[in-house]
Amino acid sequence: MRNKILRLVGGRLIAGVGVLWGAATLTFLVLYFTPGDQAQAIVGGENAAPTPEVIAQVTAEYGLDQPWYAQYLSHLGRILHGDLGTSYRLHTPVTQAIGEQAGATLELALAAAVVGLTLSTVVALATAKRRRWIRGIASGSELVIASTPSFWLGILLLTVFSFGLRLFPATGSHGLQSLVLPALALALPIAGVLGHVLREALEEVLDEPFIVSARTRGLADLTVRLRHALRHALVPLITMTGYWVGALLGGAVITETLFTRQGIGRLLLSAVNAKDLPVVLGVVLLSAGIYVLLNLVVDLLYLVIDPRLRDAPATARPAVGGAS
C-alpha cells in the first residue's frame, strides 16, 4: 500500500518533470522562431522612439544577440533555479509578474471549481433516474448552459445583474461581491458538462445489481444514492482533470478580460500579444505544473475512492490465467 503510493508519486513526479521540460522546450522553440524583433518588443510594449543606444542596451541585456541554443540553455538553466527570466514588457522578474497575478486567478478558479462541482453534483444526484420530465429539465438546462460560451454568458450576467439590477459590481477584484459574477461565468459552462457526465455515470451505477441489492435491504432512496451510487459516479468526474485545468485556465483569459479582473489570464493575453517570451513561458510552465500536480492528486484520489486499486492483483489483471 505505502510502497504503491510512493511508487505512484515517484512515477508521477518523473513524468511531471518530463512534461515540464517538454513544455519549456516547446514554448521556447515556438516563441523563439516567431517572427518579430524582440528588442523592439522589449522597448516596444507601448513605447515610442527608442534611440539606437536603447536598442543595443536591451539586446545585450537580454542576450538576444546570442545563438538560439545558448538562449535555450540559459533558459533551462534559469528555470532550474526557479528563475523564469525578466519580462520583456514589464521589465520585472516573471516569477514576480506571475506572483502578483496568481492570487486573483487562483481565487477565481477555486470559486468556480467549488460552484461548478457542488452545482453539478447536487443536480445530478437529485435528478438521476427520476421521472422523465425531471431529467428532461435537468439535462436540458445542462445542455444549454454547457453550450453557452462563457464570454457570452459573462456579457449576459453583466448586463442583467450588474448594469441592469446593479446587484453585483461589474469590475475588479475587490472582495466576494466582485467574485460572484466572474465565478459564475466561469463555472456554469463547466458545471453543465460535469453535470451531464455525472448523471450519466450515476444512471449507469443505479442500474448496477449491487444497487438493487442495496434496495432489497430496505434502504431509503437517498441513502442508496449517497452511500452507494455517488462514490462510483465520482470516478469519471475526477478523470476529467485535464478538461478542468484547461477549462479553468482558458476560461480565466476570457473571464478576466470581460470582468476586468487582474489575473494570469490577462497577463498571458497581453504577453502573447507583445511576444513577451519569458512571461508566456512562465504561464505555460505554471499551467503544466498545475496539471502535473492535479494528476498526482487525482491518482491518489482514485486510491481513496476505489480501494480495489490499492492492491491491484485482484482486479487489475482479470486476464491472467484462464479467464474467458
Next chain:
Amino acid sequence: MTKRTQMTTRTMTTRAAAAVLGAAMVLAGCGSGTGTVSAGGTTPRAGGTLILGENGQEPTCLDPHGNSSSDGPVITVPVSDSLVWFGADGTIQPWLADSWKVSPDGLTYTFTLHPGVKFHDGAVWNAEALKTNFEHMRDPATKSPLAAAYIAPYKDSKVIDENTLEVHLSSPYSPFLNILAQGYLGMISPKQIKEAPQSICEHPIGSGPFILDKWTKGQSVTYHKNPDYNWGPKGAKHTGPAYLDKLEIRFLTEDATRYNALASGEVNAIDFTPPQNVEDVKANPDLGFVSALRPGHPMSFWLNTSRAPFDDVKVRQALLASVDRSAIIKGISFGQYEVAQGFVTPSTPDYASGLEGKIAYDPAKAGRLLDEAGWTAKDADGIRTKDGKRLTAYFPIDPSFPAQRMQIAVQTQAAARKAGIDIQIQTPSTQEVSDRSLAGDYDLASGLWATNTADVLWIQYSSKNITTDKRRGQNVARLSDGKLDELLQTARETTDKAKQTDLYNQVQARLIELAPAIPFYNDPRPVSFQKKVHDLTLPPAYPSPYFYDTWLDE
C-alpha cells in the same frame, strides 16, 4: 498603427494642451461640476477618498520618463511635479523652477529653482537633482520611450549654485519649455535615481501632492496625501497640501464596464467617457462632465507615401475626397467628436483656422483624380485597376485598439470601395503590427499625437523622423518633402513667435496639398464624475485628470 503609432495614438491622446479657446470653450460648454464655486455651492473641504476609473492603457512602468502610455501622466503627475507649468493662456509659468533665462541663440537655458522642495524620501530638490533627472531621461538603461526623444537636443548642463542650473542644447529647440511642462518629464527623487533606479518603474518617488502607496498591476494604483506639500503650481486653485486624503485609480478596460462603474457608484469619476454614454451622463442629474480637446495632431489615418499606391499624391487626395468624414465621425461618436479640419487640432498653438473646409467630401472629384492618376479601368467587383494591377491598400490594425478606430476603418473601407479603392483591413498581433510599421510594410496606419506645440508636425512629417534601422521615427506617412522639411526645421529653431506662426501656417497649407493622411477628429479627453466631486481639472499642459485641487462634499 504600428505599435509605435499605437503608442502615438495613446500618447497623443493624452498629451495635449487645452489652449486658451480649447479648454475655455469646452469647460464653458459643460461646466457643471468643473469645480467653479458656483457649481458646488460650497467651499473646498479636506478629506475623503476619490476613486477614478481609467481606461485599459495601463503603463508597464510608472517612471514618468519610462512610459508613454496615455495613462502615464494621470498616474505619475500626482507623484511628481514638473519644472514648469503650462498656463491656460499658453504662457509658461513657474513651478519647481521660479524663473529661467533663454540665451538669444536659443542654445542655453538657465533655471533658478524653487527652494525648500523635498521629495517623499527626504531628498532635496536642487540644481544637482534637476541635472540628475535630465541624465536619467537620456540614460539608455531608462529605456525611455518618450522623454529621451523629447529632449533630444539636450547636450549637457552645469551646476552654477545650489539652486541654479545652466542647460546646454545642441541645437535651438523652441518647444523645450512647453515639453518640460508635460508629466512625462516630471521630476523624480535623485536619491532613488542614484540608489535604486530599478525601483522607479514599480514605485516612483517624487515631490508631488500625493505619495504612491501600491500599484496592483492590472487593477489599480493607490496614493495618500503628502502633508508637507506646499509648492503647488501657480496655475492651481489653492496652495498647501491636497484636499483628498486618499486617491485610487482603477483600470477598467471595458467601455461599458467603466461607464456602469460610475453609474452604479463603484467609482467617483471615470476618464475617457465612452462617446456612446456621454448623452446619458449629461442627462443624469447626479453626474458632471468635463472635456478638453487635446492639442496636437488629430486622430488620422496616415497614408504610406513611400510606396504604391499612395506614393501618388493624386491617389491620396482622391481617397480623402471619397470619404464622408463628418458622417462617419458623427455616427461613431454619437455626435460627440468634431471633424478635424487640418493636420493639427484647433487647440494647438499656431492652428491655421484660415484653412478650414479645404478638405471636403467630393466623390466626383475623387473619380477624376483617380482617372488622372491612370487608375481608369475597373474590374468585376468595381475596384479600379492600372495595367492589370488592382488599386489595393493594406491596413494592419492592432486588435487591441478601441472600437471606434475599427469602425472608422471599416466605414472608410466601404467609402473607398465606392470610389474603386480596395482597402484590406488586417488584424495581426500588436507585436506584428509594430514590426510591420518598422519595416514600412503598410499602406495605412491610424493614430494621433497630442502635444502642446505645433512642433508635432515636425515629429510627424519631417523626413528626419522616417524610421530607419538606425532609429524609430514618428513620420508614419514616411513623407519626404524638401519644402516641408525646411519650413518645419526653421519653425522649431526660430525664437521669433510671429515668424514661427507664419511658418506653421505655410506648413499646414503645404500638408493639405500633400494629403499625407486622412484627418478624422479632434480627440477630446471626456471625464465624467459624481456631482460631489469638485475641481477635477484637466491641466492645459495636456488634459488629463489632475487631483491637486480636487475635493469632495458630502
Next chain:
Amino acid sequence: MTVVTPANPAPPVSARRLRFRPGIRPGVYLAALVLFLLVLATVAPHLFTGQDPLAVDSAQTLRPPSAEHLLGTDENGRDVFSRIVFGTRTSLLLGFGAIAIALAGGGLLGVAAGLGNRFVENLIMRFSDIGLAFPELLLALVVITVAGSGTSNALIAIGVANIPNYARVVRAQTLLIRRSSYVEAAHALGLSVPRVVLRHVLPNAVKPVLILATIGVGSALVAGSALSFLGLGTPPPEPEWGSMLSTARDFISRAWWYGLFPGVAITLTVISVTVVGRALRLRSEGRTW
C-alpha cells in the same frame, strides 16, 4: 474468473433498453433540422437574407430590430441578421475544420501508438502528455503568436490543441479492439497483420471516435469564437459571431439586440451539434433515443 451467465433480461437490462437521454429524443429531429439549416446557410446564405453583410451605412448605426433589419444593425449600420447568417460559414468551418485536424493528427498518432511497439507507444503517449498539459486556449494563443491571427490560423490552432486528446482516445480504442476476440479470430484465420488492421481494427476504432468528434465540434466552435472574441480570430469586416459579440459589449447599453443574437446563434449551433452527436452515440451503444 470464468463467469458463465445465461443472458437473462433482469429488469435493469430491460430498463436500460428502455432508458434514453431525456430531453434529447424529441430534440434530436429538431436539432438535426437546425444543423441542416446551418449547413444550408453556409452553402447558400442568400436563401436566408437579401442583405449584404458588408453593406456599411454610417447613417443607420445601431438601429433596433425593424422590418428592414430583422435583428437591427451594428455599429457600422450593417444588418445584424445577415451578418449572423453569413457568419455561419466561418463558425462551422472553424468547428468542423479544427476537429478534422484533431482527428487526422490524433487518429494517426493514436493508431500508431495502439499498434506500434512499446517504444513508439511510449514516445507518442509522452508527447500527448505534454500536449495535454497545455490548456486548449493557451496552446491556441501560442500557435497564433507564431502564425498570426486569422480564421485559418485559429482553426489550425484549435485543431492542434485537440490532437493529444484524440490521440489518447484512438489509442485506447485501438488497443481495445486489437485485443477483441474477433480480431483474434481474424488472426486465427491466418489474415496478415496489415489486413487485420485495415479491415477490422481501424474501422472499428475510428467509428466511436468520429461520434465523439461530432460532440467535439461544438467546443471547438466555441473556442474559435472565443479567439475571435479576443480579437485573434477572423479579421473585419468578415462577419464572425465571436467578434460580433466582442464589439457588441461596448454598445450593450445602447443595443441589446447586437449583444444578444450572435450569442444565441452560437449556443443554438453548439446545442444542435451536441444533441445530434449524443444521439449518434446512444444509438451506437444500442440504446434507444
Next chain:
Amino acid sequence: MTVLRVENLRVEFGGSPVVDGISFEVQRGECLALVGESGSGKSVTARTLVGLTGEGSRVGADELTFAGQDLTRLRERDWRGIRGGRIGFVLQDALVSLDPLRKVGKEIAEVLAAHTRLSGTERRDRVVELLAAVGVPEPELRARQLPHELSGGLRQRALIATAIAAEPELIIADEPTTALDVTIQAQVIGLLAGLKNQDRSLLIISHDLAVVARLADRVAVMKDGRIVEHGPTHRVLARPEHEYTRQLLAAIPAEHTKGTRLSGSTGSAGLAGSAGGSTPPVRRAAGDVVVRAEGIGKSFRGPDGKDRAAVQEVSFSLRAAETVGIVGESGSGKTTTARITLGLTEPDSGSVEVHGQGWAGLGSAARRALRRDIQVVYQDTLAAFDPRYTVAKVLGEALEVSGVPRKRRRERAVELLELVGLGVQHLERRPLQLSGGQRQRVAIARALAPEPAVIVCDEPVSALDVSVQAQVLDLLEDVQRETGVAYLFISHDLGVIYHACDRVLVMKDGRVVEEGTVEKVFRTPEHPYTQELIAAIPKLTAA
C-alpha cells in the same frame, strides 16, 4: 399457512408483457423454485415481489399478498420495512451484487441498521455471528475486507448473510449459484437448504433444473412469462407433463445423455438423416495425431510484479475426428492452454505441433498458412464478430483467406451456413440481428471455412440457454461426423464435457491432475480433486 400468494400477476415493460398472468403461492417453511430460460420472466417476477420491478414497468395482479398484507397497496415507505426486513433477497454473482467499494461487514450492518434497534457495537458483533452462521471462516477478518478480496463462494455467503440478517420470513434467491464454480455451487446450495426451516420460506429463481432439484419442494417451470408446469419437484423431474419441461430435462448434458441427441431436432439441415433421434452415433475410430502439445508452460507477470504460473507441464495429443476436453475451474489455466495451442500465445517452455509442424520459429507466412489447420470458437458469441460485418462478409473473409476464388465464395458460404443449420436468409444479417445460438453457428461455420483439422472450442456453449446449448452441442457432433474435424473442447461444465468428449484433461492451478477417457475419469476418478468435482455435479433427482 401461506406466506406468499400470487394470483394472475402481470408485468409489462413499455406495453409488452414480460410476465403474463402467473399464479403461485409459497407456504411457510417450504421452498418453491421458479425455473426458466432467458426471457421467461422469472427474475422480473422475483423483483416484483419486493416492489423493484424496474423503471417503465406496469404491474397488475388479482392478488399479491405477503403474510396477509396486500403488496399492491404499499407505498415506497412501507416497502422499506418489508425489503430486507421481512423478505430477504439474494442476487446472482455477489461480485456485482455487493458494493465493490464497501467493506463486507458494512453491507450487512446496513440491513441491521435499517431493520433493528441494535447499537453500533451490537451490530458489529451480529455481523460476525451472521458471517460465521453462513460458514465464512475468520468472520472478524472477512467483515473488514472488500468483496473482491473474498472468493466467489465467500462473497455469495456474505450476500446471503445480508439477506438473512434481519431474519425475514421469506428469502428470494435469484440465480444464487449461477456465477460459481461447480464445487462452490454445491456448498452454497447446501447452505440455502440449511436456511429452510419452520418459520422461513424460500423462493429460488434459476435457469438450471439440476440446481433446484436438491433444494425445492415444488417447481414452477416458466416460459415466455407463463407457468407451463407446476408441481412437486420429484414429480416434475420424474414425470414431466408439459412438452417444454421434457425438452428442458432432455437438453441437460450429463453422463446418461452421452451419445444421444440433446435437442429434439434431427441432424442439421446440411447433413439431413446422417443422425437422428437417439440412435447411438457411429464413432469413427480416431485418426492420426493432428495436434501434439509437449510439456507446455506459461507464466504471467502479475501486477504485484511476481510471476504467476498459468500453465505448467501440460502435454496432450489430439487425433483426427476426436474430441478432447479440458475441464477445470476459474484460473485453472484452460484458456491459456487453448491460446498456446492456437499459437496466439508463446509458451515459455514446451512446444505445440500441428500436423507435426511446431509454431516455434515459424515465419509469419508459414505461421499464417498453418493457422488454417487450427481454428477457434469462443464463448462470447457477440465479441467474436466484427460488428460491422454481415454474415456474408464474415464467411467471405474466411473463405478468401482459405484461397477460395471470389466467384465461388458466396455459394460456399451458403453451403457452410446449411452445414451449421442456417440458410441463405442469414447471409445479409449482422451479428446483432442474430440470436446467441445462431451467432455460435456462424462462428462454427467460420471456423470450418478453411477446412481445418482442429477447432479449439473455448467454452462454446457456456453463454447459451440450456436448450440452445443442446442444439449447438448436437451440431458440433454432426459436424465432426461429417468432416472428421477434431475438437479441443474447453469447459467448466462437467456435464457438457462428459457429453461431448472422448477424452478429458482435468486441470487445476495450471497442471493436469488427471486425464483419460471420459468414462474412466467420471466413473473412477483417481485424483481427489476430480472426485470432489464429480461429487459436486448437481444430480437431477429431487432432494
